[in-house]
Amino acid sequence: xxxxxxxxxxxxxxxVALALPALTVGxxxxxxxxxxxxxxxxxxxxxxxxxxxxxPxxxxPxxAADTTDASGATTKVNANDASVEELxxxxxxxxxPNAARxxxxxxxxxxxxDDGWAHLRQELSxxxxxxxxxxxxxxxxxx
Amino acid sequence: MNQVAPVAAPExxxxxxxxxxVVVVATVGIVVELATSRHWxxxxxxxxxxxxxxxxxxxxxxxxxxxGGVRVGxxxxxxxxxxxxxxxxxxxxGNYDSGPLDFRYATSWASMSEATRWWKAxxxxxxxxxxxxxxxxxxxAGLLVVATFGPGGRSGDRTx
Numbered sequence: 111x112x113x114x115x116x117x118x119x120x121x122x123x124x125x126v127a128l129a130l131p132a133l134t135v136g137x138x139x140x141x142x143x144x145x146x147x148x149x150x151x152x153x154x155x156x157x158x159x160x161x162x163x164x165x166p167x168x169x170x171p172x173x174a175a176d177t178t179d180a181s182g183a184t185t186k187v188n189a190n191d192a193s194v195e196e197l198x199x200x201x202x203x204x205x206x207p208n209a210a211r212x213x214x215x216x217x218x219x220x221x222x223x224d225d226g227w228a229h230l231r232q233e234l235s236x237x238x239x240x241x242x243x244x245x246x247x248x249x250x251x252x253x
Numbered sequence: 254m255n256q257v258a259p260v261a262a263p264e265x266x267x268x269x270x271x272x273x274x275v276v277v278v279a280t281v282g283i284v285v286e287l288a289t290s291r292h293w294x295x296x297x298x299x300x301x302x303x304x305x306x307x308x309x310x311x312x313x314x315x316x317x318x319x320x321g322g323v324r325v326g327x328x329x330x331x332x333x334x335x336x337x338x339x340x341x342x343x344x345x346x347g348n349y350d351s352g353p354l355d356f357r358y359a360t361s362w363a364s365m366s367e368a369t370r371w372w373k374a375x376x377x378x379x380x381x382x383x384x385x386x387x388x389x390x391x392x393x394a395g396l397l398v399v400a401t402f403g404p405g406g407r408s409g410d411r412t413x
Contacts, residue, residue, distance in 0.1 A: 208353050215354075218294045236381030240356035 189222045189251040200250045212247060224253055265403055272400040273316045279393045280308045297343060304336040304390050315401055323401045330394040340387025348380025355379050
């Protein structure tokens with residue numbers, strides 16, 4: 111290898127070194143972090159404060175209508191402690207489509223605090239969840 | 254036959270050091286990105302953390318010119334590249350699986366062609382995971398391997 115050729119290759123190497131990181135810029139995370147919900151607080155206010163894992167008749171009539179199972183009892187599960195299977199069963203009982211997948215997502219983004227489900231909404235918004243489904247989910251959860 | 258260019262050695266070392274600095278800066282940037290996105294839910298999400306650690310170890314080995322360091326560094330870079338490709342696949346697959354969750358496709362996802370579904374998953378049309386971002390680790394690993402090219406890199410020492 112001639113000296114000039116070696117120097118030319120080294121300069122090319124330097125150019126590549128500077129260009130590669132630039133290629134990664136703009137590939138950031140959070141493709142769709144939607145705004146914090148206006149409906150989350152309202153939905154949460156009907157669910158927070160429930161009792162243990164099952165608490166019939168603790169929600170408003172509208173919400174209860176969405177989360178009642180075949181026996182008419184409202185099924186609530188703890189957002190921080192319930193297993194994925196328990197979450198999925200509760201979502202399924204509430205008639206939430208793709209219950210198992212949503213249960214997995216709810217479990218993934220733990221822990222949840224008493225923030226009106228803002229954290230949960232922020233995370234689930236990445237999946238373009240519709241408001242009705244989100245309200246069904248939070249109506250099934252408690253802290 | 255190739256001949257070593259003696260006059261290029263100081264410049265080569267400076268450039269190699271510069272490339273290694275860029276590798277470290279890029280790796281730290283990736284770690285910051287992982288932290289801000291809280292990329293630690295489950296074992297699979299910990300893989301890029303270990304990969305970033307391997308990159309820093311490999312950089313140190315190559316930079317210090319330890320005996321055999323270049324060879325080990327290249328192997329580690331290859332491992333990181335495989336982890337990076339796995340990450341791209343995981344992100345794309347995760348996006349694909351979350352297609353039905355998107356209210357825009359709730360009723361139409363099942364009727365879409367496989368090609369359309371996968372394209373949406375790859376292009377970020379559905380799902381929460383940035384599809385190409387894990388590839389940044391492979392880019393940095395490739396950069397690290399490039400830094401081992403040249404006479405000093407081949408021998409594994411820094412005498413060149």
